[in-house]
Amino acid sequence: MIGAGWQLQALFVALAIYAGAALAAVFLPRRRLGLVYAASAAAASLAVVAEISAFFGEVVLKEHLPVGLPGVGLHIRLDGLSAFFGFIVNVGVLMTSIYGAGIKRDDLSKRIEPLYPAFCGAMNAVLLADDAYGFLFFWELMSLSSWALVVSRHDDPESRKAGYVYLVMAAGGTMALLFAFGGLAGASGGYAFDTMRASHLTPLVSALVLGAALIGAGSKAGIMPLHAWLPLAHPAAPSHVSALMSGVMTKVAIYALIRVVFDLLGDPQWWWSLPFILLGATSAVGALLYAVQDQDLKRLLAYSTIENVGIIFAGLGLAIAFKSSNIPPAAGIALAAALIHALNHSWFKSLLFLGAGAVLHATGTKQLDRLGGLIHRMPKTSAFWLIGALAISALPPLNGFVSEWLLFQAVLTGPVFPEPILQFLSPVLGAMLALAAGLAAACFVRAFGTVFLGRPRSPEAATAHEAPFAQTLAIGLLALLCILGGLLGGLTAFALNPLLVEYAGAAAAINTQTGPTPFSLIAFDQGRAIYDAPTIAFFVAVSSFTTMAAIHLFATKKTRRSPAWDCGFPDPSPATQYTASSYSQPLRRVYGGVVYSATETVDMPPPGSLREGHFRIRFSDYLWRFLYVMPANALWAISERFDLIHYLTIRRYLVLMFSTLIVLLVITATFM
Amino acid sequence: MTNAYDVAHFLAGMMLVCSFTLLYQDRILAVLNTFAVQAIMLSLAVAWQGYVRNAPDLFITAAMAFGLKGIIIPVALNRMVEKLGIKRGVDQVVNVGVAMFLGLGLTSLALLLVLKVTPGAASFTREGLALALAIILLGLLQMILRRNAVTQIVGFMSIENGLILAATGARGMPLVVEVSVAFSVLIALFVFAVFLFRIRERFDSVDVESLDKVRAARAHR
Numbered sequence: 001m002i003g004a005g006w007q008l009q010a011l012f013v014a015l016a017i018y019a020g021a022a023l024a025a026v027f028l029p030r031r032r033l034g035l036v037y038a039a040s041a042a043a044a045s046l047a048v049v050a051e052i053s054a055f056f057g058e059v060v061l062k063e064h065l066p067v068g069l070p071g072v073g074l075h076i077r078l079d080g081l082s083a084f085f086g087f088i089v090n091v092g093v094l095m096t097s098i099y100g101a102g103i104k105r106d107d108l109s110k111r112i113e114p115l116y117p118a119f120c121g122a123m124n125a126v127l128l129a130d131d132a133y134g135f136l137f138f139w140e141l142m143s144l145s146s147w148a149l150v151v152s153r154h155d156d157p158e159s160r161k162a163g164y165v166y167l168v169m170a171a172g173g174t175m176a177l178l179f180a181f182g183g184l185a186g187a188s189g190g191y192a193f194d195t196m197r198a199s200h201l202t203p204l205v206s207a208l209v210l211g212a213a214l215i216g217a218g219s220k221a222g223i224m225p226l227h228a229w230l231p232l233a234h235p236a237a238p239s240h241v242s243a244l245m246s247g248v249m250t251k252v253a254i255y256a257l258i259r260v261v262f263d264l265l266g267d268p269q270w271w272w273s274l275p276f277i278l279l280g281a282t283s284a285v286g287a288l289l290y291a292v293q294d295q296d297l298k299r300l301l302a303y304s305t306i307e308n309v310g311i312i313f314a315g316l317g318l319a320i321a322f323k324s325s326n327i328p329p330a331a332g333i334a335l336a337a338a339l340i341h342a343l344n345h346s347w348f349k350s351l352l353f354l355g356a357g358a359v360l361h362a363t364g365t366k367q368l369d370r371l372g373g374l375i376h377r378m379p380k381t382s383a384f385w386l387i388g389a390l391a392i393s394a395l396p397p398l399n400g401f402v403s404e405w406l407l408f409q410a411v412l413t414g415p416v417f418p419e420p421i422l423q424f425l426s427p428v429l430g431a432m433l434a435l436a437a438g439l440a441a442a443c444f445v446r447a448f449g450t451v452f453l454g455r456p457r458s459p460e461a462a463t464a465h466e467a468p469f470a471q472t473l474a475i476g477l478l479a480l481l482c483i484l485g486g487l488l489g490g491l492t493a494f495a496l497n498p499l500l501v502e503y504a505g506a507a508a509a510i511n512t513q514t515g516p517t518p519f520s521l522i523a524f525d526q527g528r529a530i531y532d533a534p535t536i537a538f539f540v541a542v543s544s545f546t547t548m549a550a551i552h553l554f555a556t557k558k559t560r561r562s563p564a565w566d567c568g569f570p571d572p573s574p575a576t577q578y579t580a581s582s583y584s585q586p587l588r589r590v591y592g593g594v595v596y597s598a599t600e601t602v603d604m605p606p607p608g609s610l611r612e613g614h615f616r617i618r619f620s621d622y623l624w625r626f627l628y629v630m631p632a633n634a635l636w637a638i639s640e641r642f643d644l645i646h647y648l649t650i651r652r653y654l655v656l657m658f659s660t661l662i663v664l665l666v667i668t669a670t671f672m
Numbered sequence: 673m674t675n676a677y678d679v680a681h682f683l684a685g686m687m688l689v690c691s692f693t694l695l696y697q698d699r700i701l702a703v704l705n706t707f708a709v710q711a712i713m714l715s716l717a718v719a720w721q722g723y724v725r726n727a728p729d730l731f732i733t734a735a736m737a738f739g740l741k742g743i744i745i746p747v748a749l750n751r752m753v754e755k756l757g758i759k760r761g762v763d764q765v766v767n768v769g770v771a772m773f774l775g776l777g778l779t780s781l782a783l784l785l786v787l788k789v790t791p792g793a794a795s796f797t798r799e800g801l802a803l804a805l806a807i808i809l810l811g812l813l814q815m816i817l818r819r820n821a822v823t824q825i826v827g828f829m830s831i832e833n834g835l836i837l838a839a840t841g842a843r844g845m846p847l848v849v850e851v852s853v854a855f856s857v858l859i860a861l862f863v864f865a866v867f868l869f870r871i872r873e874r875f876d877s878v879d880v881e882s883l884d885k886v887r888a889a890r891a892h893r
Contacts, residue, residue, distance in 0.1 A: 651765075654816050661812070662781070669785040 008061040008078050010050035011086070011128065017043035018121030025114035030105050033113045040117045041097035044090040047124060051090065055083040058498050062130065069133050075192050077130035080499050081263070084339065085255040086127050088346045091481070092248035093120045095474045096240040099354050102470030103240070103361075111152040112238055119145040119244065123252050132181035132191040136174060139256070143170040143220075146249060149241045150233045162232035169219050169229040177216030177256070183209040184264055196264045206265055210272055213260040214279075221253035221309045224283040225627050230306060231290070235298035235366070239357020242298060246305040247350035251342045254312055261320065262335075262503040270324040270419050276317025281429050283310030284436035289595050292443045292584050293619070297356045297366040300447055301349065304392065307436060308345040311407065312338045314429055318410045321422050323504055327413070332506025333523050334410035336496050341403035343492070344391070344485055348400060351388035351478035355381055358467035358475065359451060363460040368580035370458040371451045377464045380472045382452040384479040389444040391482040394437055397537035399482050402489030402521065404437065405531050409523035439587075446583045455574040487533045490521035581617070588617070596621060680724070683717035684803040684837060688779070691810040691830060695775050696768045700753055700822060704746050707826050711741035714833050718840045730840060736854045737836060745829060745861055752865060753822060756872055765817050774817075775810055782806035800837070807834030819879050821871065825864045832857050 021039035028035065054061070061078045068074040078086075100116065122142035129135040147170065151163035183205050184196040201209065219226035234242045261272070287306035294300040315338030322331035358381045359374060360366045375382040391398035396405075411433065414426025456462035466472065485492065500506045520532040592598030596619045603614040648656070690710035697703050715738035722730030764771060786802035811834060814827035832853070871882075 651816055651819075654812070658812050658816055662778075662809075665781060665785055669781060669788055 005059070005061045007050040007054040007057075007059065007083075008063060008076070010046055011078065011124070014043040014047040014050070014090075015121050015124055017046075018117045018124065021117035022114050022121065025117065028113075030110065033105055033110075034101055036113045036117055037097040037100040040120055041094055041101075043117075044094040044097060044120070047090040048087060048094065051083040051086040054078055055080055055087065056495070068137070072131070072133060072191065074134045075130035075194075076128050076134075077193070078128060080502065081255070081258065082127040084496075084499060085251060085342075086124060088251050088343055089120075089123050089127065089248050092244055092346050092350050093123075095350055095478050096243050096354065098477070099243070099357070099471050099474035100240045102468040102474075103238075112149060112241070115145045115148050115152075116241065119149060119241070123244075123249060126252055127255060130193045132185065132193075132196075135256075136178060136181065139177065140174055142249065142252065143174065146237070146241070146245055147233075150237045150245075152238065153236065156236075158232075159236045162229070162236040166229040166233040169226065173216045173219035173226075175216075176212045176219070180209045180212035180216055180260060183212065184260070193259075193264060197266075200266065203269065206269070207272075209265060210261065210275075213257060213265075214275055217253045217256040217260070218279070218313075221250045221257070221313075222283075222306045223279050223309055223313055224286050224306060225623050227283070227287065227306045228624055228628055231294075231299050231302040234302035234305065234353075235296060239298070239353055239360060242302075242357070243350040243353035246302060246353055247346040250305060250309055251346055254309070254316075254338075254342050257316065258503065261316070268320045268324040270321060270422065272324070273317040273321035273422070274425075276313050276320060277425055277429055280310045280313030280315075280317055281432035283307065283313065285310075285432050285439065286595070288436055288439035288443055289587070289591050292439055292446065292587050293581075293592075293596070293598075295368050295580060297359065297368060297371070297447065297451060298353065300368075300443065301352050301356060304352075304440065304443065305345075305349055307440060308341065308349065308392075311404070311433065311436070312341050312345070314338075314433060315341060315403075315407050315410070318407075318426075318429075319504055321417065322410070322413070325416075325418055325422070327416060328504060328506040329524055330410055330413040330416070330506075331504035332497075332500035333406055333413070335500055335504040335506075336493050337403050337406035337410060339496055339499065340406065340489070340492060341400075344399040344403050344482075347478055347481045347485060348388045348391040351384065351475055351482065352392065354471065354475050354478070355385040355388065358471050359464075361471075362464040362467060363458075365458065365460055368447070368450045371456070371461045372454045372458075372574065372577070373452070373456040373461060374464055375452040378452075378466050381467055381475060384472070384475040385452065386448060387479040387482055389448045391486070393441040393444050395441075396531075397483075397486045397533040397540065399485030399489060402486060402493070402531070402533070404433075405521075406493065406523060407433065409529050413524075442584075442587065446580055449578070449583065450580040454577045457574045457577070457579075487537060488519065489533055490519045490531070493521055679720055680717060681799060681803075683713055683720060684800055686713045687717070687833065687837065688803055688806055688810075691807050691814075691834075692772070692775055694823075694826065694830060695771050695810060695814055695817070698764060698768075700758055700820070701750070703823055703826055704749050704753070707749075707830060708742055708746040710830060710833055711737055711746075714837060715742060717837060721840050733836070733840065737833075740854055740858060741829065741833065745858075748861060748865070749822060749825070752868065756822075756868065758820070758822065765819060771813075771817055774813055778809040778813060779806040782809055804834045804838035807831075807837065810834075821864075821868055821879075825861075825868075828860070829857065 017039055021036050021043070024039075025033060025036045058080060059078070060080075063076040065074040065076060119142065122138050122145055125138040126135060126142055129138055147163060147167055150166055151159055153159045154163070181191065181196075183201070184199070185191050186199055186201070186205075188199075190196065190199065214223075215226065219229075222230035230246075234246045237245060261268070284307045287303045287310065291300045291303035291307065294303060315334050318334035319331045319338060322328070322334055356366060358378065359371065362374075362378060363371060365371065387398070391400040394400040394404040408430065411426055411430040414430070415423060417423045417426065456464075467475075516530070517532055517535065519534050520530050523529040523531075588598050588600075599618050601614075601616045601618075603616075605611045605613055645656075687710050690706050690713060693706045694703060694710070697706055715734040718730050718737060719734035722728065722734060766774075782805035783802045786798055786805055790798050790801065808831050811827045811829075811831035814830065815824050818824050818827065836853075
């Protein structure tokens with residue numbers, strides 16, 4: 001007999017399974033560790049069912065557990081927003097668990113398997129927490145367990161550096177969130193979210209809370225310029241964990257931001273949207289300029305995550321701007337764009353990372369210029385990866401297009417803003433997003449082309465093998481989700497309406513009922529914008545097949561294989577192919593000097609000499625140098641100056657304290 | 673009621689005078705005696721409060737102040753000084769004139785501050801608080817301006833006197849807190865005593881400068 005509110009109990013059971021799996025993994029022998037993934041998949045499936053039911057039932061379930069801080073306990077709440085993000089988390093966990101079951105157990109297993117379910121459970125628990133203490137506790141648990149997974153290969157110095165940077169950023173981020181919740185709780189210290197919702201903050205405190213939340217959640221989501229840890233840490237983790245960190249954990253950070261800004265902080269001011277829009281646009285374009293140059297397949301994907309987080313930020317910013325300008329339908333569209341993009345990105349980014357993991361496993365390398373030609377040896381992985389690459393480049397009829405289409409609908413509503421700054425910014429944002437879309441396509445053409453097409457560039461790539469069944473199954477399921485998410489995008493958007501009403505104040509912003517087909521997605525009204533994915537898919541399919549048929553009809557029916565035109569010299573070396581760096585050279589020439597001060601040096605041998613020529617590119621990461629290295633050095637220098645204080649006499653210490661006290665008293669006496 | 677004010681202010685003022693005496697007095701036995709006088713003044717002030725406000729628990733506080741700080745601690749310190757054989761005068765870091773000026777400055781700061789910050793409170797509380805704050809600041813100053821460990825301890829104890837005065841002047845601490853503070857001061861005395869004998873064993877002196885030399889040697893090692 002299932003009573004009301006069973007969803008929350010089901011989630012508790014799922015959390016218990018995660019915790020049990022984490023504990024059991026410590027004691028299980030290595031060959032039994034696959035059970036951890038079975039348990040995680042079971043927990044994730046249960047949670048997905050519960051969250052779907054809670055989301056469509058529009059239930060709000062609350063619980064108060066007597067654990068945690070004495071006298072405060074732990075508040076738990078399951079509402080539409082946490083159910084939606086819980087769905088994202090648990091679908092991701094389900095897929096990576098299926099993939100994980102196909103991983104061969106090796107020496108690393110003992111370091112990965114106990115932490116994997118702990119990480120999954122912590123992400124789930126963050127979404128359920130309904131007070132600041134519980135939220136921060138599980139947030140920190142999430143950070144620490146993922147950190148431990150990042151440093152699982154700690155004998156590698158790169159991995160250690162990634163772990164160090166991640167730890168510093170995560171600690172700073174949690175600190176910022178602590179301040180944000182402190183500001184929300186106010187002097188009376190009501191740390192339950194219900195109390196925060198009811199309280200009214202002064203504009204200054206609201207602004208400070210907003211800034212702290214942006215730093216705290218933004219650093220976890222990887223928004224520029226707080227992204228430095230992400231391209232280091234995400235690739236360093238085992239691939240299925242990379243998929244979780246990039247695809248899912250960044251969404252938990254987005255959830256935190258939505259929870260604080262749209263829910264707890266009360267009515268927005270129009271200028272709150274500015275940091276979101278500016279950071280979002282910068283991240284979208286900036287991160288792709290790095291991604292399009294990068295030689296490491298997994299790091300490239302991590303940069304692309306920053307880009308997508310930027311797009312989500314832009315959507316959130318527009319939603320805030322429209323909501324504060326009292327244009328609810330547009331706010332609903334923008335928020336829907338952000339939410340659907342979060343969902344979509346969790347799917348295609350998990351797909352791409354898992355695919356990269358399969359490639360890494362098959363070839364032992366993730367350097368683009370050592371891969372190539374894998375489409376012949378890993379046909380399934382290649383096909384699924386291509387779908388993911390198309391989806392992330394926002395091509396219709398796949399899922400990435402749905403969210404970007406909605407976002408552009410919101411951008412195009414920009415001229416109705418009352419504030420001139422926003423009127424000015426919205427076309428700029430549109431241009432930046434369009435540039436980002438183009439760069440993303442370039443980036444993934446380059447990645448797919450170098451990894452899967454052409455001839456193998458190394459013996460490892462030439463002898464690669466297809467991934468195990470469980471891994472291709474997980475990647476294939478994600479590809480299926482990307483296709484379905486695209487075709488049924490209208491329905492997804494329609495299902496979000498309750499959330500849009502609650503957080504953007506938009507009643508029925510998304511309407512699918514009045515369209516020409518049941519799947520059409522209508523922004524605002526039918527006369528303005530309709531996107532009908534199945535129709536477009538049908539059109540694309542029909543026109544492609546007609547073209548193909550026509551070519552085969554009028555040309556030849558046979559598939560011919562022949563050597564490529566090589567100026568008459570059939571060249572056996574694969575180094576003469578187009579490479580990843582040659583593909584990105586035009587973009588490097590255009591943006592390189594400004595964005596990463598790329599300098600190219602060509603060293604040609606003089607005529608007649610037989611020595612090799614050399615071509616070198618040097619990069620310098622401005623952001624890393626000015627925002628991370630220089631402040632860190634300054635901090636060291638200051639600390640060394642203050643080191644003198646270590647060696648004062650007792651009386652001088654007393655004088656120090658005494659004079660501080662006197663100064664404070666004098667200030668009080670003067671200004672009170 | 674004006675009588676109640678006058679007596680309370682007289683007693684608190686006497687404590688302040690004792691603080692000034694502690695600041696310039698450079699013979700160690702005299703310092704200990706002055707401290708005893710200050711503690712007795714404190715116990716009288718607390719008892720007067722208990723009588724005026726009809727609060728019997730304040731008499732317990734007064735009795736403790738008298739017993740512990742008026743008798744036991746000065747006697748213990750006296751015996752310590754004898755055992756340690758400290759006969760010479762106490763050396764100050766700055767000369768008496770400067771010390772007095774600093775003391776005056778701190779007292780006026782305390783008065784200014786309290787009178788300005790607490791305009792709403794009853795006038796008795798305000799002035800009592802101001803005097804108590806002055807005593808606390810003077811105690812701190814004494815700890816800084818002295819080189820001898822024993823007089824630094826006396827400075828610490830006189831800070832505690834100021835705190836008790838402030839507490840009784842406002843509303844009075846709960847008795848439990850009062851008792852525990854009193855005992856912690858007693859325990860602090862034991863710690864100080866052990867510490868003193870150890871320093872003395874090591875360096876043949878209780879001048880804290882000799883400690884500093886050790887630290888400095890370590891710092892530059």
